Amino acid sequence: MGSGSGELHATQTACHPLSRVGSMLYPVCSMSANTTELTSTQREELIATAKRAYEHAYVPYSNFRVGAAILLENGQVFSGCNVENASFGLTNCAERTAIFTAVSALGAKQVRIRAVAVVNDRDVACSPCGACRQVMSEFGASADVFYLGPKGIQHSSMRELLPNCFGSESLA
Numbered sequence: 001m002g003s004g005s006g007e008l009h010a011t012q013t014a015c016h017p018l019s020r021v022g023s024m025l026y027p028v029c030s031m032s033a034n035t036t037e038l039t040s041t042q043r044e045e046l047i048a049t050a051k052r053a054y055e056h057a058y059v060p061y062s063n064f065r066v067g068a069a070i071l072l073e074n075g076q077v078f079s080g081c082n083v084e085n086a087s088f089g090l091t092n093c094a095e096r097t098a099i100f101t102a103v104s105a106l107g108a109k110q111v112r113i114r115a116v117a118v119v120n121d122r123d124v125a126c127s128p129c130g131a132c133r134q135v136m137s138e139f140g141a142s143a144d145v146f147y148l149g150p151k152g153i154q155h156s157s158m159r160e161l162l163p164n165c166f167g168s169e170s171l172a
């Protein structure tokens with residue numbers, strides 16, 4: 001369970017400003033992701049990408065903007081925002097938007113999540129909801145998750161967030 005505090009690898013990031021409308025299906029950047037623990041640079045860049053993502057949030061009802069970024073094991077980064085709906089129940093969270101965007105762009109076989117970052121524009125504690133934890137688990141059962149806790153960015157493993165979860169092995 002890495003906290004991300006051990007910066008053993010000075011991994012270069014190749015991120016650039018978030019691509020604008022029309023290019024959201026492409027990864028917003030790529031990082032080296034084949035180490036066992038994220039470097040602080042990777043973590044900070046993932047959080048920064050999540051912050052940029054909430055600029056596109058569609059939140060006419062709550063005005064609560066959430067952004068998420070996922071780092072895949074292949075180093076690609078995808079982002080997403082929350083998209084609300086007048087029916088409320090059909091609202092899609094930022095985490096799931098990012099994951100579905102990656103699946104749409106790459107195909108599910110390429111989507112193996114190494115880490116997730118989730119932030120909001122109010123800087124209030126906000127961990128991934130149950131629905132997002134289930135979807136994150138599908139593509140990243142061992143992912144590291146960074147989100148806003150009561151004292152700032154908090155780290156949890158996916159296994160901590162969703163122990164004994166339902167998975168594909170249950171259907172075998």
Ligand SMILES: [Zn+2]
Binds near residue numbers: 093
């Ligand atoms: Zn959610």
